[in-house]
Amino acid sequence: MRLRGSFAIWRRDMLVLRRNLPSELVAVAAYPLTIYLAFGIGMKGYIGLVEGVPYGLFIAPGLISMTAVTAAYSESVWSLWFHRRVQFTIDSYRVTPISVSEIVIGKILSGFSHGLVKGLAVGLVIFAITPFRFPLEHLMAYLAFLIPGSAFFSCAGIICGTVMDKPETIGRVEAVFIMPLIFMSGLFFPLSSYPPALVPWVRALPTTALFEGARQALVGGVFPLVFALQVAVTALCTFVAAVWIFRRKMAE
Amino acid sequence: MPSAILTRSLTKQYGPLTALTDFHLEVDQGSIFGLLGPNGAGKTTLIRILTTLMRQSSGDAFVEGLDTRTQGREIRRLIGVVPQENSLDRYLTARENLELHARLHGMEARHYRQRIDELLELMGLAGRQKDFPDTFSGGMQRRLVVTRALLHEPRLLFLDEPTTGLDPQSRRAVWDYIRSVAGSMTIFLTTHYLEEAEQLCDRIAIMDHGRLIALGSTQELKERLTGGGNVYQIEFDEGAERYAAVLREMVCVREIEVSGRTVCVALEEWECLSEVIAALNGAPVRRISLRERTLEEVFISLTGAGVRE
Ligand SMILES: Nc1ncnc2c1ncn2[C@@H]1O[C@H](COP(=O)(O)OP(=O)(O)O)[C@@H](O)[C@H]1O
Ligand SMILES: [Mg+2]
Numbered sequence: 004m005r006l007r008g009s010f011a012i013w014r015r016d017m018l019v020l021r022r023n024l025p026s027e028l029v030a031v032a033a034y035p036l037t038i039y040l041a042f043g044i045g046m047k048g049y050i051g052l053v054e055g056v057p058y059g060l061f062i063a064p065g066l067i068s069m070t071a072v073t074a075a076y077s078e079s080v081w082s083l084w085f086h087r088r089v090q091f092t093i094d095s096y097r098v099t100p101i102s103v104s105e106i107v108i109g110k111i112l113s114g115f116s117h118g119l120v121k122g123l124a125v126g127l128v129i130f131a132i133t134p135f136r137f138p139l140e141h142l143m144a145y146l147a148f149l150i151p152g153s154a155f156f157s158c159a160g161i162i163c164g165t166v167m168d169k170p171e172t173i174g175r176v177e178a179v180f181i182m183p184l185i186f187m188s189g190l191f192f193p194l195s196s197y198p199p200a201l202v203p204w205v206r207a208l209p210t211t212a213l214f215e216g217a218r219q220a221l222v223g224g225v226f227p228l229v230f231a232l233q234v235a236v237t238a239l240c241t242f243v244a245a246v247w248i249f250r251r252k253m254a255e
Numbered sequence: 256m257p258s259a260i261l262t263r264s265l266t267k268q269y270g271p272l273t274a275l276t277d278f279h280l281e282v283d284q285g286s287i288f289g290l291l292g293p294n295g296a297g298k299t300t301l302i303r304i305l306t307t308l309m310r311q312s313s314g315d316a317f318v319e320g321l322d323t324r325t326q327g328r329e330i331r332r333l334i335g336v337v338p339q340e341n342s343l344d345r346y347l348t349a350r351e352n353l354e355l356h357a358r359l360h361g362m363e364a365r366h367y368r369q370r371i372d373e374l375l376e377l378m379g380l381a382g383r384q385k386d387f388p389d390t391f392s393g394g395m396q397r398r399l400v401v402t403r404a405l406l407h408e409p410r411l412l413f414l415d416e417p418t419t420g421l422d423p424q425s426r427r428a429v430w431d432y433i434r435s436v437a438g439s440m441t442i443f444l445t446t447h448y449l450e451e452a453e454q455l456c457d458r459i460a461i462m463d464h465g466r467l468i469a470l471g472s473t474q475e476l477k478e479r480l481t482g483g484g485n486v487y488q489i490e491f492d493e494g495a496e497r498y499a500a501v502l503r504e505m506v507c508v509r510e511i512e513v514s515g516r517t518v519c520v521a522l523e524e525w526e527c528l529s530e531v532i533a534a535l536n537g538a539p540v541r542r543i544s545l546r547e548r549t550l551e552e553v554f555i556s557l558t559g560a561g562v563r564e
Binding site: 007008014022090094095097100101254 | 338340347351
């Protein structure tokens with residue numbers, strides 16, 4: 004399979020990202036850092052240790068992951084919608100000798116890159132304002148979650164941006180599905196806080212595998228293989244689904 | 256040599272709506288072909304099928320002998336497309352828009368840089384290449400889209416309403432640019448400006464409600480549809496109705512229409528004009544003039560005068 008078209012489209016998206024990087028980073032970092040300051044520092048005295056670590060440390064990996072995956076999702080969903088419905092640039096790509104799959108793969112790569120860049124940027128800021136330091140192996144293990152996690156959310160964004168024609172719908176899906184899914188997955192509290200009957204269900208969510216797994220990898224220094232596989236397989240499945248759904252939509 | 260475009264029984268349905276019905280069309284290579292029709296006639300639908308953006312419901316469509324259903328990629332190598340909506344990337348400068356397009360066509364940087372320079376110069380956009388297209392006037396944006404469509408030296412250029420919404424000066428400028436680049440390329444354009452088709456096209460097709468209703472050169476169409484243009488306007492000082500009644504009885508008068516003091520007479524052939532004049536002997540005739548029916552009238556008479564949404 005040829006990827007020349009994907010690369011050209013990804014290059015275009017990265018050029019635009021680079022051009023707006025300072026303002027994008029300020030906007031994207033503001034939210035997780037506000038949460039971090041409010042909960043991690045403001046509430047520190049009230050919460051104490053969670054699962055044996057300070058609360059600020061407990062939520063740090065989740066905030067970085069959250070930034071990455073929401074950035075990947077938003078970029079993909081809005082970019083696809085905008086290029087398809089507003090600018091009609093997708094049509095202008097489609098009259099060149101590249102395939103529809105090349106277009107969607109290019110857009111998935113772009114969303115994914117947005118996620119990684121913005122997640123890492125927030126990670127660096129948290130690193131700079133906290134005393135927490137991690138060994139290199141932990142960071143590597145963490146990337147084994149961050150990378151497929153961003154890919155998963157980028158693909159999910161592509162699917163939503165492909166099937167939804169109205170911007171209101173996109174906003175609602177974000178508020179009703181994406182944010183709750185992220186917040187319920189053990190970002191701010193341990194899974195043990197859930198009633199025991201609910202725990203298996205929550206654990207089955209791919210976002211739980213992502214957030215729990217990422218924290219265990221970064222803070223605990225263990226590598227939760229099952230969680231990692233769960234995230235990777237989910238990413239692969241959404242990738243296949245995204246390509247298939249986009250191709251179907253374009254064939255209409 | 257295959258035809259540049261060939262469609263056979265081409266049909267497209269959007270749910271219950273049939274946008275294109277049993278459409279047969281053949282366009283020769285190297286010609287400038289105009290497809291005329293009011294809004295909603297099905298012009299864009301046809302272009303979207305030919306440019307592989309959409310699949311037909313049934314029938315065949317070939318571009319340069321290649322089947323639109325199975326040889327999309329090969330077709331897209333040969334065509335340039337100026338869509339009805341501009342589809343420029345407002346986050347890229349004019350030049351970056353062109354560079355992206357060149358890369359999607361797999362052109363090498365050393366090759367496309369020079370080609371972009373030449374085309375920008377030719378299209379009068381060289382001075383604005385570093386600006387973003389949303390700062391351009393409508394005519395300049397249109398020229399940029401045309402430039403983009405020409406970049407990879409297509410054999411066949413599709414233009415979907417290239418000048419709709421432009422002021423008369425910009426429209427003429429776009430025509431000049433199109434003429435100057437035509438060369439040996441086949442150009443397929445849609446429009447609802449008859450003047451545009453008359454000015455630019457070798458052959459014209461008129462369509463409405465998804466059907467082809469007339470096809471020929473501008474001159475042929477006018478002659479065929481207006482009976483060769485033997486239409487005269489006779490203005491009387493008074494009694495127009497009375498004289499019209501006299502004329503209506505004559506064998507060589509094909510059609511007659513009275514509006515106020517003017518009688519409009521369509522003759523079978525120009526030779527019977529003298530008979531008409533003889534019959535009007537002594538009548539208070541103020542003026543007789545030959546009325547050239549414009550393509551516009553042909554168009555309105557074929558597609559009806561009602562406003563299309
Ligand atoms: N995507 C679509 N879905 C449903 N109907 C459509 C769609 N696109 C066009 N139509 C309808 O098909 C008919 C032909 O449209 P179109 O090809 O755009 O005409 P034109 O370009 O001549 O103005 C119109 O009645 C239009 O409303
Ligand atoms: Mg149209």
